[in-house]
Structures are given as C-alpha cells and as structure tokens.
Amino acid sequence: MSKNKVNDLRSALELLRQIPGQLVQTDVEVDPEAELSGVYRHVGAGGTVERPTRKGPAMIFNNIKGHPGARVAIGLLASRERVGYLLDCDPKRLGFILKESVTHPLPPVVIPNEKAKCQEVVYRASDPDFDVRKLLPAPTNTPEDAGPYITMGMCYASNPETGESDVTIHRMCLQSRDEISIFLQPGARHIGYFRELAEARGEALPISVSIGVDPAISIASCFEPPTTPLGYDELQAAGALRGEPVELVQCLTINERAIANAEYVIEGEILPHVRVAEDQNTHTGKAMPEFPGYTGPANPELPIIKVKAITTRRNPIMQTCIGPSEEHVSMAGIPTEASILVLLEKMYPGKIRNVYCASSGGGKYIAVIQFQKKVPSDEGRQRQAALLAFASFAELKHVFLVDEDVDCFDMEDVLWAMTTRFQADRDLILIPGVQCHPLDPSNQPEYSPLIRAKGNACKAIFDCTVPWDQKDRFVRAKFKEVDPKHWLPDLF
Template identity: 75%
Template sequence: MEHRENDYKVNDLRSALDLLRSLPGQLIETDTEVEPMAELSGVYRHVGAGGTVMRPTKEGPAMIFNHVKGHPGARVAIGLLASRKRVAALLGGKPEDLGKMLYRSVDHPIPPVVTKEPAPCQQVVHRADEEDFDLYKLVPAPTNTPDDAGPYITMGMCYATHPDTGLSDVTIHRLCIQGKDELSIFFTPGARHIGAMAERAEQLGQKLPISISIGVDPAIEIGSCFEPPTTPLGYDELAVAGALREKPVELCKCLTVNERAIANAEYVIEGEVIPGVRVQEDQNSHTGYAMPEFPGYTGPASSNCWLIKVKAVTHRENPIMQTCIGPSEEHVSMAGIPTEASIYGMVEKAMPGRLKNVYCASAGGGKYMAVLQFQKKEASDEGRQRQAALLAFSAFSELKHVFLVDDDVDCFDMNDVLWAMNTRFQGDADIITIPGVRCHPLDPSNDPSCSVSIRDHGIACKTIFDCTVPFDQKDRFKRARFMDVDPEKWTKNTK
C-alpha cells in the first residue's frame, strides 16, 4: 500500500486534534462551561452536527469543550469525524477515495500487538472496590437530548474475545451508564460479533471480559464499523486500522479483567458482561426512549439490554472524553465509509473496472442509501448495473435504497444524482423493488403498520433506482461541454 503523508502525524486522539488545529476551520474550542446533559449536544447541533439531525444544523468544525459541569479537569471532544473532508485529512487520503482505501485495508490487515511499554491509558487508575468509585463522576458522558435514558458512551471501542475460538474483535455499541459500577449494552440481534461472543459465553454460564476504549485514533473508529460478510466472525477489525496506518495498533493488558485495551486511549472501562441478566435501558429516567439514532429519530428504550459490571476505569492524565450525536454526520462517516468499502469490494471482484465509486449519502445515515457510479464500457454491460445493485444489497444487508448513475455523474453530489434521476429515469421502467427483505429495525417505516406487505418489524422493500442511460442511447445524453481551464488566473486576486 502506498505511503500517505499524514500517517506519521496521527496515532491517537491527541495527535488527531493537533492535526485539525493546523487545518483552517476544522476545530474550535470553548472555555465556557457547558452542562453535559443535553446542553453540550444542543450546542454542537448548531455548530457542526449535520447528518440527519433536526434542522437547523450544518456541517462545521469539530469542537472541544474545556469546562464540563461536574467534571473538573476533563474535556469533551465532539464531531471529530463529522465531515468527510476531515476524515480524509485524518486518514491521509482524498474524500472521494476513502471507500477504496478502506477496501484495500481490509484485504491487507495488520493485526494488533500487545505493548510492553507503560500504557498511557493507565496513567490514572480507579478500581470499583474503592469507596468513592462512581461512573457518573469518573466518565463525563453526555446525553444527546433531555429524553435520553441516561448518559451514553457513544464512541466506546468495545473489545472482547470469543470464549471458544480465542479470536478477538472491536465494535461500537450503545452504552448507557446505569449505576456507579454498571453499564447497559445493546446488541442488535445477529448484527455484531461481540453480541455473538456474549451469547456463547452465556450458553457456557461464563462472564465475558470486555474493555471499552474511548478517545482513540480515528482509524480505529472508522475500521471498527465494518460488518459481515466483509469482516466475518473472527476478523479483528483493529487490523483494518493497522493497515490504514501501516503499523499495528498497540494494546495493553487490562488490570482487573482478562482482556486487552487500546493502549493510547484517553479512557478505558474494564468490566464483564454478566450472563442471564437483562436491563431495562431507561430504568433510571423512565422516559421510554434510549437516545437519538442515525435515522434521525429517538429510539425506544430496550428492555433487553445486557449488563456490564464495571471493575475499573483507567485514563490518561487530563483526559479527553470523545462523544458524538447519534444522527450526526459523524455516524455517516463511521458507518457509511466502511459500507462503501464493502460494496466496492464485492462489485469489483464480480465485475472489475465497472464500478467507479460508491457514496453512502448523509440522508441515509450512512446505512440506508448508496449511490453507485457505474461505467458501461460495452453493450454487454447493459443490465450489469442492476446486478451491481443486487451485489450492494448482499454486501451490506441493512441497505434499503440504491441509486445507479453513470460515470459522468458525481455520485457525491446529491444535486447531480437528482439531476440524473430527473433526466435519465422513468418510474414505470427504472424502479426495481424487492419486497419482504430484512433490513434495519430502526427505520420506523419498516413496520406492518405502514404497509400490508411488511410481515414483521424490520422488514423492508428494498428498491433500486436505475438512473443510468441505456448503452445504445449514450449519444443522446451527452452533458454540455465546457472549456477546461484553470480559474486561478482570474480568481487569485479577486476581492
């Protein structure tokens, strides 16, 4: 893999923030005190959340809150990945190449290693058997809204090991503080590897050791969001981050449980998933809600969360908590870019050179919607674009809508995509529907109450919108050609 200029600069959260400070308009800080319960996210909604967040919102800089009420000495960073341009800078690539970069990294993994050096994440240690141990005070976890079930850890890298195979994996899960030494963790049925590990440990009557690393290298946060079949059970997604950085992620041994954690994290929570115990997510708030999810709606509180009994919290000196808003552009980056990589990889292997690029657009939260830029090189390619859409659904099962466009359409510009739809698409001929397919439970329209064709909650009608020009009519659909010039001569001295 080729060397990328910024690799040497970024290897943890602090070096990532240093890089953003050097880029105009990409990071702001405030010394004004902020309440972590709803106020912090309320502020960032206006500054830079974007995504499917309720309007008004916008894409803007990342932000650091230096004074968080109730947490002296702690800072909170938000929105680090809430911009594709920012993600590209942090990973040392181009915005339009991120999916391909991730695809290559999956195919060339570099596994993590355990460091023998003192771990920065263990500079300060708090053990659960200490009298003053209290997660509410130790971890400055915000709520997104006043309706949330409680303080959420939204950017926790959960790391665990399968009790049978000994293989490990990292995944991001919904984690709510439930007590002084208790967290709830939500496992989407059948969707995450650590959920399968917890289920197997429960069958064996065992606790599952787990570490939760917060505030890490953005390469880890992006890489951890791959799903099967691209990264099957047994694939440690920390190896994706290793490939992106061209060096292994360093782990350290936990102090109180038999697991490892990310050595240069800002915070690490050590604990065990308890078998045979389920938690009502909003047992403390009784709001009926969990937190805002990526589709833009506040999800219902689950009565089937698992329980993590916390054994210790370790952190760096003067730690930086990292968080995100559930429906923000940050989720689009974390979920969407790995999805682009999965789709590109599957289609490229099936029909090399035809799929030019993929974009999992903000409007779909990075999961529900993909735009495929497809090149028909010869007459026999007609129809292959629809095969590519079917492969996309196979690559990522939660995908609901696929838009197909030609290679002269910018798949990252939704105005250009809609232009293609308006001038190259006919509803009676170019819509392909696949009803009755399992999709995603957080889409409120995927419910029998919305359509008699839906047999169970979470089932959807997957749809392909073919906005490509028939190969034999390409000459009729040539875009207006403009002179190709460098505008700098006329714009560099403008006022």
C-alpha cells in the same frame, strides 16, 4: 501545514488545529445533559439531525458542568473532508483505501503495561468513592435520553471458545456506580455472539471499552460481515490504514486487552443472565437519537457490563458524537462503501467507478453506485450490481445507479440524473418482503399491512443510468478546462 503523524486522539486534534475551519473550542461552561449536544447541533452535526444543523468543525468543550477539569471532543469525524485529512486521503477515495486495509491487514501488537498511556491513572471499583457517572463526562443527546451515553467506545472482547477477538461500537448507557447497559443488536455484531457463547456456559464475558482513540480505529471498527467475517479483528484494518500495528495492552482487572493510547478504558464483564431496562433511571421510554434521525425506544431488557476499573491518560479527553450526525455517516458509511467496492469489483472489474453511502441514509440506508458501461453487454449489469449490494448488506434500503459523468458524492447531481435519466415505470425496481433495518420506522407493520414483521420491508433500485444505445443523446454540456487559481488564488 505540517504533516503531523496521527496515531491517537490528541495527535488527530493537533492536526486539525493546523487546518483552518476544522476545529474550534470553548471555555464557556456547558451542561453535558442535552446542552452540549444542543450546542454542537448548530456548529457541525449535519447528518440526519433535524434542521437547523450543518456540517462544520470539530469542537472541544473545556468546561463541563459537574466534571471539573474534564474535556469533551465531538464531531471529529463529522465531515468527509475532515476524515480525508485524518487518514491522509482524497475524500472521494476513502472507500478505496479502506478496501485495501481489509485485504492487506496488519495485526495489532501487545505492549508492556508500563508503556501504556491509557493506564497512567487507575480507578478501581473496589474504591468506595468509585462512580462511573462521576469519572466519565458522558453527555446525553436530548432531554429525553435514557441517561448519559458512551457513543464512541471501542468495545473489545474475545470468543470464549477460540480466543479470536473483535472490536465494535455499541450504545452504552451509564446505569449506576459500576454498571453500564450495552445494546447488542441480535445477529449484527460478533461481540453479541461472544456474549451468547459465554452466557450458555454460565460465564461472564470480559470486555474493555476504549474511548478517545486514533480515528483509523474508530472507522475500521465499523466494518461488518461479509467483509470482516467472524474471527477477523478489525484492528488489523486500522493498522493497515496507518501502516503500523495498533498497540494493545493487557487490562489490569480482567483477562482482556485494550487500546493502549486511549484516553479512557473501561474494564468490565458482561454478566450472564442479568438484564436491566435501558431507561430504568429516567422512565422516558426513549433510548437516544439513532442514525435515521429518530430517537429509538428504550430496550426493556439489556445486558449489563459490571465495571471493575477505569483507567485513563493524564487529563483525559472524552470523545463523543451525536447519534444521527454526519459522524455516524463517516463511521458506518465509508466502511460500507469499501465493502461494496470489494464485492462489486470482483464481479465487474473496471466498471465500478465509485460508491457513496449518502448522509440522508445515515451511511447505511442509501448507496449511490457509479457504474460505467463500456460495451453493449454491460446494459443490465448495473442492476445486477445493485442486487449484489442488497444481498450482502441487508441494511441497505435504496440503491441509486448513476453513470460515470455524475458525481455520486453530490446528491444534487444524483437527483439531476434521476430527473433526466429515469422513468419510474421502467427504471424503478421494487424488491418487497426482504430484510431491511429495524430502526427505520417505515419498516414496521404499523406503517403498512404488507409488512409482515419489524424490519421486513421493501428495497428499491433507482436506475438513473443512460441506456447504452442512447449514450449519444445524453451528453452533458462541455465547458472549457481552466485553472481558476489564476483569477482567484485565495479562493482556490
């Protein structure tokens, strides 16, 4: 396999084509309304998607009903192994290279418009035939969705007071020929704060949405505070991951920049004091499937992006994902792993062997921390490490603590440790009445009278580590080290 340089969506797909089992495509027509996601559910969605599903290859659909000539790529990041290929890294070390990317940032650069691939074709909203629903082959995940969703759009906007920029991913529903609703979770993303500042001034917030980009950008955009505080542009981390700056370009119709090699760019403004019901066109009461595996309720009042233009590459490729798929685990979980590593390595240098934000938690609810006790005084520090992770990342619900001889990326091994190294009456630590995540349906007052408000629930630490003074009693069976390639060269 040749080492292709990955710097956009197309070079990423080309790399995967050269790796057996990592990319498939079809020319059979598929309906973007629920059918496309229904197909990929069986091919490679994984994550918290209802079974039957599995981890499998990324997929390109070359024949989209109602969108002649359009193509849709899905599942690019729906495998930790595949993310390792795309970032040229051992999958178990991804958290570490993302940690380094934050601490050694490489700022983006702006290139001339004539060099920007994302502006090869231009569609302006002033054209009477302009319609985002026709230009964007955005799928729905299920028949109940509020509408077609952009799920892999890199939203880029700037603080109207300081000029500092930020990139994040939000769920965006196509509402009309030139309007797109955007869900901005209160207090969770910087662009939401920028919108509030602009609205307080009675101003619209210019925003670009870049779709179909280098995977390094998709993953780096999912960093959150405190690792990337207000004023930190995550594109700096994406540049560090690639060893070269992300290229931006000035938009044509708004005072903002976009990712220059994106397949699609939406240029628009978030209007002040304008809200729409997310499901105003379908009235299903549902939004789209979210990472916990459930379909979220439609929001009755969301801000809208008034679209000014859409620019594209020639023959653009729409990139999308299934909300609860393994793709979300990669994008949300790996940056969270890196963030926990940044925090815990400062407090316990040399003792944190690795961190895994498990698929069963959607990359956000569960963290497995591999902690090595080296001296008697380390006993108990593993629990302090879990408390630190909880204090910094409110969305975490469960932390599993395991020893260095347990593979933290193998949940079967984690459950083995829980079975043989855990007693609930002494090793389960409950922390009730703290902020968790509002999309967890068990974090609701309807679930328990002890829950006072939505998202205010109970966290738990499962300490599956061996007590220091009993290490000799819990030694795993040791097997002879051999190289299996000698016997099965084609398998290994």
